[in-house]
Amino acid sequence: MHTINAEEVTPEQKVRIFLEALPYVQKFRDSIFVIKYGGAAMEAPFLVERTLRDIVLLEAVGIHPLIIHGGGEAINKAMKSQGMRPKFVNGIRVTDKDLIALIEKVLCKEIGPFIAQKIIEYGAKAVFIPGYEVFSAVKWQAFSSQGYPIDYGYVGSIVAADIHPLLKLLHNQFIVVVSPLAKGENGEIYNVNADIAASKMAKFIKAKKLIYLTNTSGILADEKNPNSTISVVDKRRIDALKKKELFMEA
Template identity: 40%
Template sequence: MIPVNTEEKAATLVEALPYLQRFRGKTFLIKVGGAAMDNPDLVSSLMRDIVFLEVAGINPVVVHGGGKAISAAMESAGLEARFVEGFRVTSPEAISIVEATLGNAINPALVTLLNEHGGRATGIAGTEVFQATRITESGLVPVDIGRVGEVESCHIDQILKTIASDAIPVVSPLGCEIDSGKTLNINADLAAAALACTLKPAKLLFVSDVPGLLSDPQDPSSLIPSVTPQEATTLTSSGVISGGMIPKVRSAIEALRAGVEKVHFIDGRIPHTVLLEIFTPEGIGTEITS
């Protein structure tokens, strides 16, 4: 007699089959941030899931953040971490710490984990991808936040070559200032969305510290499984979507308009969150789809 749990495992594999068939050869852009970056077990599990995608014939592209690690490195250097409108104030002294943390610590660590789990990953400096201009105003109000930029265009040749070589591109959120060639600090969510607008993946997934979009921000169980861009805009206008989720949702809508098929918001604190969202009928987070 076959054990019940063995039959359940087989049923789970069969359930995933139509998704594996549908997504084979597709590109998924995964923005990794939040708790998944700070917990060694979670980040290892997430990188294993990304290797699973690669082995299944999907082309994952990773854009990573590093906010807490950067803040810790700045504190160690005697620099205060300050934010204006969600953007990190980045002085000339701070940008060197941002570059070192993202380029010499976080990016190679993720590449190493992906390789240790049997994948093939290549780190790519964001300065080779993101052409940016310095942010000098918020709305119509002038701001001075230093070496912080917004993406104007993306060079994706190196990413496409990496995908063609059956490797996983891992991209840091740093930009090259168009006028000066200086390095700019880029919000990782906005960097991922800008890259999605150019790369046009089948899916853009934001892995962060929230379950998804919530009808009641104080109630984690009030998850909204699926919304249209119009519904998401209404939720933002009514205040249901607020704070740090606003730029995420706006950039998600821009990505959909640019040709991305679906955008997902999922909780990186849950093990195997990417696989549960993609390969199960009910999913685990929120999807925005046209």
């Protein structure tokens, strides 16, 4: 398959693309899109540029993007460099005090500011906000299949978000970048699942779209066929898929 570069697109093709996109631009102008940014789109330099330029374009046509970013491989690399060995229970990583400090450093000192700076370089206004300044959480209560409690350490379950500062920034043409961290009632920092953080944010801020950029296949029409991804769903279709038991709530 031949990939068309921007330089290869003729003026006529550009006009046609714009005309095809125009109804969607008009429909979603001044809407908030929550984008979960992770996977290969955060790792490969050419994908980083392409993805962030596309997000800048969304803002340029009047859409308000809010990014919840993942940790990518950066956390794993940082753990390895520090000689830290991950501990898993039932396939889920345990986050102890040393690890949450490392995660906070990687997310809030490296990845988040990097994304915001790149967006600025590509011509838009951007601001990074640590997730613990936005999300409130309680300690995640997990149980084994036998009903015994499992302590995953500093892993949180989001219960609220302070969206008012975010709304002000978004409507002043800032692209907002938020890390998947949350604060507990006693000031402790919790690691939270970035996919869940994005869905919670979309609900709290009443986003028109929730977009996942990820390596995983997503919702499959046929679980045995990785190419059967259902790219776009709304609440009505989700309810229908649940009835067909194609997926269950996570």
